[in-house]
Amino acid sequence: MLQAAEVGNTLSKAEFREVVPRLRLDLVNAQYDLKGADFPVVVIIAGDDRVAANEVVNRLNEWLDTRFIRTHVMGGRSEAELARPQFWRLWQSIPPKGSMAIWAGGLLRQVVAHLAGEVSDLDFESWASHLEGLQDALVADGALVVKFFLHTPESEQRVRLKRAQKDPALGWRVDQRDWAALDTMPEARPVVERLLRRLSAAGAPWTVVEATDARYRDVTIARTLLSALTARLAQQPAAGVALSPELFAPGADQLTVLSHCDLSARLEKADYRKRLNRLQARLHALSLEARERGISTVLAFEGWDAAGKGGVIRRITQSLEAGDYRVIPTAAPTEEERRYHYLWRFWRDLPPAGTFAIFDRTWYGRVLVERIEGFASDAEWQRAYDEINDFEEQLAERGYLVQKFWLHISPDEQLARFQAREDTPYKQHKITEEDYRNRERWSEYEQAVDQMVLRTSSDGAPWFVIAANDKLSARIEVLEKVTTGLKQALRRL
Amino acid sequence: MLQAAEVGNTLSKAEFREVVPRLRLDLVNAQYDLKGADFPVVVIIAGDDRVAANEVVNRLNEWLDTRFIRTHVMGGRSEAELARPQFWRLWQSIPPKGSMAIWAGGLLRQVVAHLAGEVSDLDFESWASHLEGLQDALVADGALVVKFFLHTPESEQRVRLKRAQKDPALGWRVDQRDWAALDTMPEARPVVERLLRRLSAAGAPWTVVEATDARYRDVTIARTLLSALTARLAQQPAAGVALSPELFAPGADQLTVLSHCDLSARLEKADYRKRLNRLQARLHALSLEARERGISTVLAFEGWDAAGKGGVIRRITQSLEAGDYRVIPTAAPTEEERRYHYLWRFWRDLPPAGTFAIFDRTWYGRVLVERIEGFASDAEWQRAYDEINDFEEQLAERGYLVQKFWLHISPDEQLARFQAREDTPYKQHKITEEDYRNRERWSEYEQAVDQMVLRTSSDGAPWFVIAANDKLSARIEVLEKVTTGLKQALRRL
Numbered sequence: 001m002l003q004a005a006e007v008g009n010t011l012s013k014a015e016f017r018e019v020v021p022r023l024r025l026d027l028v029n030a031q032y033d034l035k036g037a038d039f040p041v042v043v044i045i046a047g048d049d050r051v052a053a054n055e056v057v058n059r060l061n062e063w064l065d066t067r068f069i070r071t072h073v074m075g076g077r078s079e080a081e082l083a084r085p086q087f088w089r090l091w092q093s094i095p096p097k098g099s100m101a102i103w104a105g106g107l108l109r110q111v112v113a114h115l116a117g118e119v120s121d122l123d124f125e126s127w128a129s130h131l132e133g134l135q136d137a138l139v140a141d142g143a144l145v146v147k148f149f150l151h152t153p154e155s156e157q158r159v160r161l162k163r164a165q166k167d168p169a170l171g172w173r174v175d176q177r178d179w180a181a182l183d184t185m186p187e188a189r190p191v192v193e194r195l196l197r198r199l200s201a202a203g204a205p206w207t208v209v210e211a212t213d214a215r216y217r218d219v220t221i222a223r224t225l226l227s228a229l230t231a232r233l234a235q236q237p238a239a240g241v242a243l244s245p246e247l248f249a250p251g252a253d254q255l256t257v258l259s260h261c262d263l264s265a266r267l268e269k270a271d272y273r274k275r276l277n278r279l280q281a282r283l284h285a286l287s288l289e290a291r292e293r294g295i296s297t298v299l300a301f302e303g304w305d306a307a308g309k310g311g312v313i314r315r316i317t318q319s320l321e322a323g324d325y326r327v328i329p330t331a332a333p334t335e336e337e338r339r340y341h342y343l344w345r346f347w348r349d350l351p352p353a354g355t356f357a358i359f360d361r362t363w364y365g366r367v368l369v370e371r372i373e374g375f376a377s378d379a380e381w382q383r384a385y386d387e388i389n390d391f392e393e394q395l396a397e398r399g400y401l402v403q404k405f406w407l408h409i410s411p412d413e414q415l416a417r418f419q420a421r422e423d424t425p426y427k428q429h430k431i432t433e434e435d436y437r438n439r440e441r442w443s444e445y446e447q448a449v450d451q452m453v454l455r456t457s458s459d460g461a462p463w464f465v466i467a468a469n470d471k472l473s474a475r476i477e478v479l480e481k482v483t484t485g486l487k488q489a490l491r492r493l
Numbered sequence: 494m495l496q497a498a499e500v501g502n503t504l505s506k507a508e509f510r511e512v513v514p515r516l517r518l519d520l521v522n523a524q525y526d527l528k529g530a531d532f533p534v535v536v537i538i539a540g541d542d543r544v545a546a547n548e549v550v551n552r553l554n555e556w557l558d559t560r561f562i563r564t565h566v567m568g569g570r571s572e573a574e575l576a577r578p579q580f581w582r583l584w585q586s587i588p589p590k591g592s593m594a595i596w597a598g599g600l601l602r603q604v605v606a607h608l609a610g611e612v613s614d615l616d617f618e619s620w621a622s623h624l625e626g627l628q629d630a631l632v633a634d635g636a637l638v639v640k641f642f643l644h645t646p647e648s649e650q651r652v653r654l655k656r657a658q659k660d661p662a663l664g665w666r667v668d669q670r671d672w673a674a675l676d677t678m679p680e681a682r683p684v685v686e687r688l689l690r691r692l693s694a695a696g697a698p699w700t701v702v703e704a705t706d707a708r709y710r711d712v713t714i715a716r717t718l719l720s721a722l723t724a725r726l727a728q729q730p731a732a733g734v735a736l737s738p739e740l741f742a743p744g745a746d747q748l749t750v751l752s753h754c755d756l757s758a759r760l761e762k763a764d765y766r767k768r769l770n771r772l773q774a775r776l777h778a779l780s781l782e783a784r785e786r787g788i789s790t791v792l793a794f795e796g797w798d799a800a801g802k803g804g805v806i807r808r809i810t811q812s813l814e815a816g817d818y819r820v821i822p823t824a825a826p827t828e829e830e831r832r833y834h835y836l837w838r839f840w841r842d843l844p845p846a847g848t849f850a851i852f853d854r855t856w857y858g859r860v861l862v863e864r865i866e867g868f869a870s871d872a873e874w875q876r877a878y879d880e881i882n883d884f885e886e887q888l889a890e891r892g893y894l895v896q897k898f899w900l901h902i903s904p905d906e907q908l909a910r911f912q913a914r915e916d917t918p919y920k921q922h923k924i925t926e927e928d929y930r931n932r933e934r935w936s937e938y939e940q941a942v943d944q945m946v947l948r949t950s951s952d953g954a955p956w957f958v959i960a961a962n963d964k965l966s967a968r969i970e971v972l973e974k975v976t977t978g979l980k981q982a983l984r985r986l
Binding site: 021022024025028029032053054057058061062065066067071073074075078079080104105172173280281284285314317318321322323326327329331336352360424425426428429 | 514515517518521522525546547550551554555558559560564566567568571572573597598665666773774777778807810811814815816819820822824829845853917918919921922
């Protein structure tokens with residue numbers, strides 16, 4: 001696949017001079033058109049020729065309007081990046097709709113680290129699979145992903161390096177690293193080729209570019225990018241493939257996860273106080289140990305309106321040091337957030353090492369309110385289960401404790417709480433007409449919750465359905481799950 | 494000052510129950526009003542009682558609507574924070590207009606570190622002075638800054654700690670750190686009091702809150718915050734104090750910095766090539782050493798339209814590894830950026846350790862285009878010189894290499910370049926009607942550049958006026974300044 005690309009393409013200086021001005025003009029114009037479009041562009045530069053990749057990145061920044069492009073070179077990971085799942089960095093680097101990002105490097109390094117035994121088979125497999133997952137999520141969301149693999153034959157690279165050694169004044173662009181990289185190539189090539197095939201997808205094919213001749217290389221990349229961008233701009237947004245939504249809405253008489261939940265639990269106030277204090281003390285101690293050892297926790301809270309999420313969350317945060325947690329209330333996405341994939345803002349809010357991120361409503365909005373209210377298309381919410389599983393799997397693999405809670409109450413209890421809220425001045429703002437309207441769709445939501453829990457429960461990120469008609473017992477039950485989970489997580493690692 | 498606050502304030506349970514519901518309602522309503530206002534709110538929680546500060550932060554998060562508030566606890570600094578000036582973290586934590594942030598902790602710790610000899614006199618002084626500078630910048634920009642210092646008498650804290658030790662099941666909120674903190678108090682108190690006085694300002698006074706009684710403490714803080722917020726919401730935005738702009742516009746016949754610049758320099762192409770290659774090789778080597786040693790560089794480029802900033806910047810980036818620099822083109826602020834202080838986005842873009850941030854147009858827009866076109870009020874651009882000096886001083890203190898370039902060309906040369914651009918297809922988008930209009934204000938800009946260079950040149954962040962009628966000699970001159978500067982920076986540290 002790579003050697004097949006070694007056909008000796010070149011472009012003369014004269015040809016280069018002739019085509020470049022027009023190419024630059026067209027590129028910049030396409031960028032201006034992109035500004036008004038509702039998709040982002042990710043240009044991926046990988047390859048076996050470090051110097052060439054460097055030059056291509058500089059060239060693209062020269063030819064394109066840099067105001068609408070951002071370059072991310074994947075070097076060593078920072079402390080903040082090491083504390084999060086591996087793909088946090090890429091999620092942080094996704095461009096908003098209407099703009100462009102260049103992601104350069106990282107692919108070959110991962111292969112080399114794998115071959116050197118620094119990355120286990122399992123980790124390499126999981127890396128490739130999550131990379132595929134990220135690519136799928138981007139493409140499904142409408143992003144244009146243009147991928148280049150720069151290939152320069154080994155023999156050519158050796159000639160260049162030797163020439164550079166002889167004339168250090170001219171050879172400052174290459175160094176020792178490049179010799180070392182060459183030595184690993186014979187072993188790395190088959191692995192790289194398998195990877196390229198695996199990451200090829202209908203919406204995001206690889207373009208292998210022969211990089212021996214810099215003029216040919218740069219013009220080829222610019223032309224490919226231009227034609228992909230032009231084609232995508234002319235295209236109607238891809239609708240995505242959706243199953244019939246009826247498949248997801250079986251009869252209302254079907255038993256659901258929620259119908260199994262026994263809502264009769266009650267806890268006496270005195271008993272509650274005693275257990276609360278004990279659990280909070282335990283959680284406090286565990287949280288200090290978690291901070292010390294860098295174990296992060298993600299708690300996801302969903303539930304019916306007025307189910308008592310706020311009260312539960314406060315009982316947790318009371319036991320934590322103020323600097324060790326962040327409560328992230330999830331409202332409808334802001335205008336800025338809407339310019340990204342829906343999971344982007346949750347990736348952004350992943351906690352630093354050793355701390356808690358407590359989400360008050362979560363990414364599950366995609367398969368709950370967005371599904372029911374039609375804010376997400378059928379194709380969008382149907383593929384969300386896989387995307388969410390992939391997301392949570394990465395958290396668990398990074399060693400995060402992930403727990404998800406659905407606070408369950410009965411319709412009657414909800415009505416009683418709505419009415420009580422209307423009688424409490426400082427809670428009135430929490431209750432609107434819409435809350436009453438949502439009640440009419442109770443059974444639709446119940447189906448959606450059922451499918452959500454069934455399709456996204458995993459060992460690494462379990463769902464807990466909490467009986468919450470009694471607020472006190474709900475709080476204690478959640479605190480028990482969190483302390484038990486954290487204790488196990490600390491014991492495990 | 495602190496002991497004077499020890500008057501034994503308390504609030505009974507009954508009173509607390511009576512006032513809190515209304516207080517919460519009013520607070521939440523004030524937050525909703527704030528959403529539509531054009532200023533941010535910063536609530537600062539400092540104090541000598543760690544446990545109380547923790548509880549207050551939790552309480553505010555309970556009483557306020559957490560969707561519009563964000564809490565930042567100033568604990569140890571992360572790797573990314575350590576690589577930037579000390580106040581980078583606070584600049585990152587500034588809330589956008591219409592929302593609120595809580596900044597908790599850090600003040601007493603700085604005092605204690607100072608007393609322990611971990612922070613030198615000079616560093617402590619510079620910290621206090623920059624903190625003052627930040628506060629002034631926020632207040633001048635319209636922010637409401639509400640500052641609390643929680644004080645609990647030593648004797649009371651000792652009683653509490655002893656009680657907690659006897660009953661560990663109840664005492665999980667306190668620990669060894671609190672004993673240690675108490676021991677340093679006698680020495681720390683006078684320093685803290687001096688600091689509080691120093692940081693008191695007309696727009697941002699301290700409220701010292703007796704923190705012995707939790708109910709009194711929380712209600713007092715909530716009431717103070719509410720009344721400050723209500724008053725500020727009712728107020729017309731402060732106009733700021735401006736000098737007569739005429740003072741800044743002396744006669745057009747006055748000699749300026751630019752009039753001293755000799756534009757006759759010329760460089761032959763062959764000579765240029767030789768020197769360019771040598772300088773780029775040197776810069777490349779220096780950049781590797783800078784990365785190795787964590788020395789960051791900030792290059793700021795300003796100049797007349799068509800003065801050749803892009804070409805100069807490219808000659809620099811060609812010598813750098815793609816992962817070691819970012820070019821930041823500064824356009825008019827986006828809608829999101831407009832919700833912050835104008836310096837915010839430049840703080841945000843400060844480079845990570847060992848890398849380059851190259852600004853194509855900069856924060857000096859405030860005293861150039863914003864001044865001339867009236868986008869900034871007289872008070873705003875007049876205070877900007879001090880704000881910018883304070884900003885750059887912090888960069889220099891952190892060990893950044895900071896260099897600022899004004900690329901100077903003659904009006905005739907500019908006109909010739911405009912016309913050439915119109916004849917080059919891929920450069921046409923760079924030229925608009927506005928560019929021609931700007932030419933009419935040449936002498937106004939010349940005055941503004943003159944004042945800018947005179948008022949913001951410093952050893953740590955010098956201005957270089959570069960004769961750029963000849964592009965080749967301009968590029969070489971800039972590269973020489975950068976390599977020389979970087980070499981000195983590497984030798985110095």
